[in-house]
Amino acid sequence: MAALSVQMCTPSVRGVSLKSSIYGSKLNNAVKIQGAAVTRKSRIVRMGLTENGPTVAVVGVTGAVGQEFLAVLNQRNFPYSNLKLLASKRSAGKHITFEGREYEVEELTKDSFRGIDIALFSAGGSISKEYGPSAAESGSIVVDNSSAFRMDEGVPLIVPEVNADAMAHIKLGNKKGAIIANPNCSTIICLVAATPLHRHSKVKRMVVSTYQAASGAGAAAMAELEQQTREVLSGQEPTCNIFSRQYAFNLFSHNSCVSENGYNEEEMKLVKETRKIWNDPNVLVTATCVRVPVMRAHAESINFQFEKEIDEETAREILSKAEGVVVVDDRAGNNFPTPLEVSNKDDVAVGRIRRDISQSGNFGLDIFICGDQIRKGAALNAVQIAEKLF
């Protein structure tokens, strides 16, 4: 395997500088956008460039999730024979250095996918709707991060630890295009933790309350939280461009649209996507989603009602062995998962594992989880899906 030494940098996203100190981000040392401040000499990096690898396109490469895609591809040594970096017209011509090679960002067009085996989409739902189907028709396997196709029949909605079997028919070797959907980030981290318990004692009802970070609303929202924090601390009026209200030192109901039933879109995604991923139209789910002034990584409180009893100790043991989960449950030290500690981490941290005293016997359980929304909630989950295509 080739090893290169490249420079570490802080990428700039649509004019927004993602500074590692503020975002808790260890931006990957193999990725560099031209014009960004080079801060440190780096370590040795891995490289997935190989003659026999698939051709890969990253759509929305200049965004918060797109940048994380590159970081994850590098860290997992994902094999590729050619890489195409796509974004809007605004970014066309920018240069990105990845694994020691310089790439020019290209404008996304309908022709972008000719000869592309895997297309990782993360440029928003409308872009996915416009370009995803034609990419699949031209033979690419699209792994789409948006909500555009999640509930479409025939489109697998995948959390690899949970339901990889639902995409078993889609393989690179078949030489056939397809669309696979990456679930909503709150749903992904919820189900990574809930599924091992569900496999032991079927979940009858699940009550989810979320504490969602700025990162879920993109790079511009992260920048606005930082700016507002500075403004409020210096006695100025906060600038409210992304959210229509003060975000720093505040929290509010999730910014997605509220439907007639009183649930917002994010909450209904948790309901509907859980049913599809678990292939269980009857599981009862209710959710309340809240945006909190945390830069990166979501937290969730989850209350379960199970069909058969599961005691606290068994739940803890199951979770401590579960794929993609780390248990942080120190009652004596009052130490439980935090967004800061899971930032840039792959695993979902689970704590506050306790019997729900409001339910009889051992039918009820509470847990509290934290997961990096850009990572496991988006880029990592999508790359893990792509790894299942081989």
Ligand SMILES: NC(=O)C1=CN([C@@H]2O[C@H](COP(=O)(O)OP(=O)(O)OC[C@H]3O[C@@H](n4cnc5c(N)ncnc54)[C@H](OP(=O)(O)O)[C@@H]3O)[C@@H](O)[C@H]2O)C=CC1
């Ligand atoms: N699965 C999940 O849980 C998550 C999914 N997402 C999805 O990913 C999307 C991107 O999120 P995020 O990275 O945070 O957003 P950002 O705002 O940080 O980035 C948006 C990206 O989309 C690109 N883009 C915008 N318009 C176009 C266009 N017309 N043609 C091509 N590219 C375009 C931008 O390019 P440019 O810089 O040139 O404008 C940029 O690369 C979200 O809209 C959502 O659908 C996000 C978070 C979590």
Ligand SMILES: N[C@@H](CC(=O)OP(=O)(O)O)C(=O)O
């Ligand atoms: N879940 C993200 C928003 C988002 O991007 O969701 P989706 O991938 O379902 O569009 C948030 O924290 O707000």
